[in-house]
Amino acid sequence: MKIGGPLGEQNAARLLSAAALLDLMFVGFLQSTIQPTLKLELGLRQTGLALPAALYLMLMLCYWLLCEGLLGGHSFGRFVMRLQMRDKQGRPVSAVRRSTRALKKVLSLGLTGLNPNAAARYDKAAGVVWYSPIAPGRAKPIGLWRLAVMTGPDKGKFVEFGKVPGLKSSQQIKIGREQGWADLVLGRSEKASGRHCVLRVERNGDLMIRDTGTDGKGSSNGTSVGHKRIKPGQWVPLGPEGRFDVAGTALKVLR
């Protein structure tokens, strides 16, 4: 099973709460299945709420001991949510660390795990991070990202961010037909201007695009983000997909 990427504190707390809800429902089902037999065996006619409540608590305790102690943190809810317990480096959690976490959970009666807005204290203390396949994996360093041409006569051309001269200081990748100016030269795309547009790479990985044109007043055939032509001279954020069009030629940042 793919482990995906690390979840932030809040997201992990939400998914763990959902998994806990499912586990509570599962224990409720076990209780409702066992209760009639138990009632018959004990010869009870009227039980009120005492027997169901006691049985539920006992089953919950057994289930919890089974999951945390013997199954290494796996439970029905966490299984369907595909939640994996890992350490901060993404390695499986050692038995010692798991035991420490289980002990701290017992001491706090698991109450800090009920907050859907923050990580449980026992998870923080044990240095446990939750991984999920719906979370993005650890991103590649920006230097290994690529800007690639996806369509048109220049399809297949790409430039690796780490090999763009002066990217660290200028944070800019120039795109156009003009050799010597552009970092990604669109030599065969006739509709592209010589100095068509500039891609800016922020230090946190955010991307911005600006339509420049050779004279600085915008390119002839324009630059589009999400099928909308952007205004010349303005920096426009690129979505997480990192796609944009240069005079009808699709380009994409491959992270």
Add this chain to the structure above:
Amino acid sequence: MKIPFEFRDKLSLANDLMQFAAHIAAGFGALMAFLGLSSNLVNNSRSSILNVDVNSLSLPMRMTLLMLIAAALGWGMGALVAWLSRSRNEAKGFAAYVIAIMWGGLMVGAADWLAVDPRRQILSEIMLYTIAGTGFALWVAGIHLRGARSDGPRALRIRCDALLFFTGGCGLFMVLTLLGASQ
């Protein structure tokens, strides 16, 4: 090994086609779940269109039906939540939560439809079907959301919330249904 760009485009097209088919299947599943609710409501009527007799079906058959409905609901929820969470529009993000709760209602509706008369039950079938269906739907929704994981932190937060709302909705509707059945 690097995949050539042409092939990546073909893969993308195949992916779009598969998504299109999956969305149709999801719609069909949602309709089936709706039928589940409706059939339950009209069980005493003479309607022959919506009144599907599931009491005569064996447990494995009903479980199979449940899994089909849960898969379609999970896939549909995954597709809708992934699409809605991608937008920067706050209303669409809110719609993802509403859909998740509604889907919880549909899941419990389907479980209630498939469960036999409570007096004939050996196991608590509504609980069994709800838990199995919810688990399976979450699993399938996870497959869908896994494919759209590069959409940014806001999308991820909405998706995690939506999964919590779906599970909470299932739990809440199950409790209400069980309370209703015990009256």
